[in-house]
Amino acid sequence: MSETEHPADAGVTEVSELDEDDRLKPEFVRAVLDAVEDGDVERARDLVEPLHPADIADLFELTGHEDRASLAHALSGLVDGDVFAEMNDYVREDLIDALEPQEVADLAAELDTDDAVAIIEDMDAADQREVLRAMEPDDRAAIEEALSYPEESAGRLMQRELIAVPEHWSVGDAIDYLRHNEDLTTDFWEIFVVDSRHKPVGTCQLSWILRTPRGIAIADVMKREQTLIPVDMDQEEVALRFQKYALISAAVTDASGRLVGMITVDDVVHIIQEEAGEDALLLSGAGDGDINEPIRDSYTARVRWLIANLGTALVAATIITMFEGTISKMVALAALMPIVAGVGGNAGTQTMAVTVRALATNQLTRSNTWRTIRREIAVAMMNGLTVAVVIGTAVGLFYANPLLGAVIATAMLGNIILAGLSGVVVPLTLERLKLDPAVASSIFVTMMTDSMGFLVFLGLASASGLVG
Amino acid sequence: MSETEHPADAGVTEVSELDEDDRLKPEFVRAVLDAVEDGDVERARDLVEPLHPADIADLFELTGHEDRASLAHALSGLVDGDVFAEMNDYVREDLIDALEPQEVADLAAELDTDDAVAIIEDMDAADQREVLRAMEPDDRAAIEEALSYPEESAGRLMQRELIAVPEHWSVGDAIDYLRHNEDLTTDFWEIFVVDSRHKPVGTCQLSWILRTPRGIAIADVMKREQTLIPVDMDQEEVALRFQKYALISAAVTDASGRLVGMITVDDVVHIIQEEAGEDALLLSGAGDGDINEPIRDSYTARVRWLIANLGTALVAATIITMFEGTISKMVALAALMPIVAGVGGNAGTQTMAVTVRALATNQLTRSNTWRTIRREIAVAMMNGLTVAVVIGTAVGLFYANPLLGAVIATAMLGNIILAGLSGVVVPLTLERLKLDPAVASSIFVTMMTDSMGFLVFLGLASASGLVG
Numbered sequence: 001m002s003e004t005e006h007p008a009d010a011g012v013t014e015v016s017e018l019d020e021d022d023r024l025k026p027e028f029v030r031a032v033l034d035a036v037e038d039g040d041v042e043r044a045r046d047l048v049e050p051l052h053p054a055d056i057a058d059l060f061e062l063t064g065h066e067d068r069a070s071l072a073h074a075l076s077g078l079v080d081g082d083v084f085a086e087m088n089d090y091v092r093e094d095l096i097d098a099l100e101p102q103e104v105a106d107l108a109a110e111l112d113t114d115d116a117v118a119i120i121e122d123m124d125a126a127d128q129r130e131v132l133r134a135m136e137p138d139d140r141a142a143i144e145e146a147l148s149y150p151e152e153s154a155g156r157l158m159q160r161e162l163i164a165v166p167e168h169w170s171v172g173d174a175i176d177y178l179r180h181n182e183d184l185t186t187d188f189w190e191i192f193v194v195d196s197r198h199k200p201v202g203t204c205q206l207s208w209i210l211r212t213p214r215g216i217a218i219a220d221v222m223k224r225e226q227t228l229i230p231v232d233m234d235q236e237e238v239a240l241r242f243q244k245y246a247l248i249s250a251a252v253t254d255a256s257g258r259l260v261g262m263i264t265v266d267d268v269v270h271i272i273q274e275e276a277g278e279d280a281l282l283l284s285g286a287g288d289g290d291i292n293e294p295i296r297d298s299y300t301a302r303v304r305w306l307i308a309n310l311g312t313a314l315v316a317a318t319i320i321t322m323f324e325g326t327i328s329k330m331v332a333l334a335a336l337m338p339i340v341a342g343v344g345g346n347a348g349t350q351t352m353a354v355t356v357r358a359l360a361t362n363q364l365t366r367s368n369t370w371r372t373i374r375r376e377i378a379v380a381m382m383n384g385l386t387v388a389v390v391i392g393t394a395v396g397l398f399y400a401n402p403l404l405g406a407v408i409a410t411a412m413l414g415n416i417i418l419a420g421l422s423g424v425v426v427p428l429t430l431e432r433l434k435l436d437p438a439v440a441s442s443i444f445v446t447m448m449t450d451s452m453g454f455l456v457f458l459g460l461a462s463a464s465g466l467v468g
Numbered sequence: 469m470s471e472t473e474h475p476a477d478a479g480v481t482e483v484s485e486l487d488e489d490d491r492l493k494p495e496f497v498r499a500v501l502d503a504v505e506d507g508d509v510e511r512a513r514d515l516v517e518p519l520h521p522a523d524i525a526d527l528f529e530l531t532g533h534e535d536r537a538s539l540a541h542a543l544s545g546l547v548d549g550d551v552f553a554e555m556n557d558y559v560r561e562d563l564i565d566a567l568e569p570q571e572v573a574d575l576a577a578e579l580d581t582d583d584a585v586a587i588i589e590d591m592d593a594a595d596q597r598e599v600l601r602a603m604e605p606d607d608r609a610a611i612e613e614a615l616s617y618p619e620e621s622a623g624r625l626m627q628r629e630l631i632a633v634p635e636h637w638s639v640g641d642a643i644d645y646l647r648h649n650e651d652l653t654t655d656f657w658e659i660f661v662v663d664s665r666h667k668p669v670g671t672c673q674l675s676w677i678l679r680t681p682r683g684i685a686i687a688d689v690m691k692r693e694q695t696l697i698p699v700d701m702d703q704e705e706v707a708l709r710f711q712k713y714a715l716i717s718a719a720v721t722d723a724s725g726r727l728v729g730m731i732t733v734d735d736v737v738h739i740i741q742e743e744a745g746e747d748a749l750l751l752s753g754a755g756d757g758d759i760n761e762p763i764r765d766s767y768t769a770r771v772r773w774l775i776a777n778l779g780t781a782l783v784a785a786t787i788i789t790m791f792e793g794t795i796s797k798m799v800a801l802a803a804l805m806p807i808v809a810g811v812g813g814n815a816g817t818q819t820m821a822v823t824v825r826a827l828a829t830n831q832l833t834r835s836n837t838w839r840t841i842r843r844e845i846a847v848a849m850m851n852g853l854t855v856a857v858v859i860g861t862a863v864g865l866f867y868a869n870p871l872l873g874a875v876i877a878t879a880m881l882g883n884i885i886l887a888g889l890s891g892v893v894v895p896l897t898l899e900r901l902k903l904d905p906a907v908a909s910s911i912f913v914t915m916m917t918d919s920m921g922f923l924v925f926l927g928l929a930s931a932s933g934l935v936g
């Protein structure tokens with residue numbers, strides 16, 4: 001990668017620990033773990049000290065379950081709240097389990113509400129109570145309130161630390177307020193302007209404040225059209241809004257419209273990535289699909305799906321059984337039938353992946369449903385014709401049996417069109433029923449393309465007088 | 469959705485145009501298009517005027533290809549550069565094609581470099597030259613320089629409009645500079661501190677500037693550890709850095725380390741979403757998988773994949789053909805063999821989806837490759853045992869043939885373990901060969917699970933003395 005030639009590419013940590021893709025080098029990870037194993041805590045700490053919190057978090061993720069506790073012990077003090085906030089959920093749970101409630105409380109106290117909540121929300125109820133008891137009353141109240149909102153809602157995601165100023169202030173008032181109040185948060189990108197009932201009336205980017213003379217009223221600088229996030233909004237919806245309106249931060253309001261928190265884009269980026277990336281996992285039935293997930297959880301999630309898949313395969317087998325007489329007269333049919341089912345299944349998966357993605361990104365709505373269905377059928381017909389001609393010709397020639405070629409070509413065309421239709425209609429129907437189209441679509445679509453593939457091919461073979 | 473109860477949820481545009489998921493209502497889209505069709509331009513403009521640029525862009529995406537030009541004509545003036553910047557690539561190309569070079573040049577001139585480049589980069593060379601000729605020399609030079617960087621690189625993504633200050637300035641100097649220079653950009657979140665050769669030496673959040681007394685040196689406020697983005701870095705890598713280090717903006721440097729531009733998180737969010745979401749599309753061979761893509765392009769991308777799939781299906785068919793003698797003696801085998809192949813294929817897809825995701829997010833590196841392979845084999849063995857017991861018992865009882873049950877159970881166990889192994893090893897190998905694991909993995913894994921499924925099942929049936 002040519003970027004390594006740049007002296008400027010040193011980035012956050014020194015070049016030697018990170019490879020060209022900004023990942024910790026295996027040699028570095030090995031060196032740290034060797035030092036820990038040898039009891040050379042000093043050396044381990046020297047190695048890890050210069051790392052960015054995100055890289056220390058990665059170090060734990062790259063370390064096996066069995067070595068994490070001793071690594072954490074050796075690095076105590078370096079593994080602060082920021083490191084925990086950056087850590088993979090499963091790895092974090094693993095480590096948190098090894099800590100005393102007081103230690104967890106100390107870590108959480110360093111963090112903004114949203115990061116503290118992320119650490120505490122996955123603990124079991126008894127541990128949670130103990131940690132909360134060990135916290136300062138103020139922090140505790142903030143976290144308890146956050147935990148009172150539903151999981152994966154804006155209320156869990158927001159931080160309560162924000163800057164809100166009254167609408168009658170001038171720019172100068174706001175600057176003085178920021179300068180003279182030591183204990184305000186330092187990480188903010190916009191300030192929120194509120195009315196006397198603490199309802200947001202506008203947002204003001206810091207750059208505008210810096211570019212405006214002190215005497216101007218803040219109400220004349222702020223942007224009045226704002227995207228407000230209701231505190232119970234689902235995090236996926238929050239992520240879509242941030243993306244659509246290119247937000248850096250947004251005000252969170254309670255049921256009565258009062259400002260209760262702020263969400264910043266850096267907390268949303270993880271969600272955008274997770275929500276967009278989970279389609280592939282959900283479509284395959286791999287559950288959370290995290291390589292740090294405990295093996296038992298991965299097994300439970302995946303085997304359930306395989307058993308469901310076994311069910312649809314049995315339906316297909318039953319259809320084949322109905323045609324055992326036909327197959328026994330012409331065994332070549334047995335060799336050819338999986339082709340019709342398999343390629344059809346693949347065509348269905350393509351359409352399904354496209355539809356699920358378009359639904360997830362709000363590109364496919366009621367306004368363009370019919371256009372999209374017509375479009376997918378058109379693509380399916382073109383695909384079906386092409387594949388049918390190829391397979392029909394090949395089979396017809398190979399078996400020197402034009403009728404067999406015609407039968408498999410017709411079955412293939414029919415199955416690919418059916419695959420296209422079900423690949424778009426099944427996810428749309430599930431979405432309309434308020435179910436997640438990524439979760440259940442592929443079972444239905446596969447069942448359709450498998451069963452119908454066998455049925456149409458064997459049915460045509462039988463009806464066309466091809467056999468006996 | 470309870471969020472609609474909130475008066476505060478009015479968001480960016482008025483409630484009436486958007487549904488509860490923040491998408492334009494079909495009735496609204498219909499009303500605008502009806503007005504355009506009736507020649508009632510006034511009414512169409514009144515309806516669209518209050519919309520956020522992102523929603524105007526959505527309006528075009530939800531409108532069919534055939535109506536877009538007349539819509540654009542009716543809304544001319546309202547469809548500004550911001551709207552184009554928010555628009556889906558295919559829809560934008562569609563519209564840009566309908567405009568005169570001078571109109572495109574005027575649109576591009578309103579925008580930051582990155583957005584202007586996004587509009588111009590997809591035009592064909594002749595149109596691009598014409599548009600560039602119609603631009604102001606300054607804008608033109610900026611765009612031509614951006615276009616000189618590789619597609620999908622940081623150079624294309626960055627804007628040249630940024631704030632850079634010398635390291636010897638005080639906070640007060642920086643504030644005065646911002647206040648007194650009218651033509652500086654207004655959209656920035658951090659300022660970059662540079663040395664005398666214009667190399668970045670630190671970054672300073674605006675909140676720190678606002679919270680610090682004017683007399684303090686900027687060098688004492690800024691953060692020295694910064695994540696610098698080399699101008700030729702691939703956008704996927706840029707997105708991963710923004711995510712890993714929770715960046716709001718980052719300095720882009722050229723080969724000699726000089727500051728040449730800035731990337732802000734709102735431009736990266738789209739990439740994070742696209743890159744994370746494309747796994748499902750690539751794994752299924754659906755290409756770009758955009759519902760706005762021209763039908764011909766969708767056909768070309770998908771049919772190529774289906775033909776490749778047909779090839780792997782033919783390999784499987786050849787294996788079946790080798791066992792035609794066995795099948796003709798026991799036709800039930802023909803009904804059962806797709807079960808072994810199908811469930812195995814599904815298990816392979818699960819492991820593959822997990823592996824591809826872990827590779828894309830830099831969670832799976834050389835440091836934990838072996839641990840991950842061992843993990844996936846363990847999960848595959850547990851899945852395989854479970855499914856084997858279920859199918860073995862069912863088949864043994866249904867056919868009253870314990871040996872048949874044992875054969876299918878053994879084949880299933882073997883195929884699921886093989887699926888798990890290839891599901892993790894194939895993507896890892898492709899990644900090591902610098903190929904995109906999402907693009908090619910599933911062809912190999914499917915071929916493996918299909919062919920081996922048939923081979924192991926029919927081979928065992930034949931070798932076990934089950935038939936004849």
